[in-house]
Amino acid sequence: MLFDKKGPVNTETALQAAVERGKSLGVRNYVVASNSGETAKKLRALGVDVVCVSHHTGFRKPGDQEMSVDVRQELENAGVKVLTTTHLFGGIDRGAESKFGGTYPGGLVASTLRMLGQGVKVGVEIAVMALDAGLIPHGVDVIAIGGSGGGADTAIVVQPAHAKDFFDGRVREIICKPSIF
Secondary structure: OEEEEHHHHHHHHHHHEHHHHHHHHHOOOOEEEEEOOHHHHHOOOOOOOOEEOOOOOOOOOOEEEEEEEEHHHHHHHHOOOOEOOOOOOOHHHHHHHHHHOOOOOHHHHHHHHHOOOOOHHHHHHHHHHHOOOOOOOOOEEEEEEEEEOOOOOOOOEEOOOHHHHHHOOEEEEEEEEEEOO
């Protein structure tokens, strides 16, 4: 499914498409990028097991966490596992890029995945992050859902590998994404 526009206008349709495809494939684990918690709440309301990956603390402003403590607690009370950690394609590589210039492996991989759209990059990244945190099982397909700056507009079927074995992971399907990004 291709959307004519990117962004939150596609959230409801993307989530429904992801859950429908996941159910048809027997996928049990869903990983979603959500900083406010709203997209994670909507996905959980569709009756699936959810891991929510938020921006790391300090993403926008040093020391600041975008997801409020109350929202995090609400998600956890609803059975959502919430992961807040350094981003796979950022971290120390991003620090080196900022300080010294140039491009490092994480940035190269991120830029390459963005050729398919920001949401595809996010989906791969958050699936690996959730796997490395032990929040999803190894060796199974998961549905990963991301967006292009708010809400969700992309869903993929991915079997992530741990970060140390990143290139052994596989994007099995793109369920939906914007055609324009």
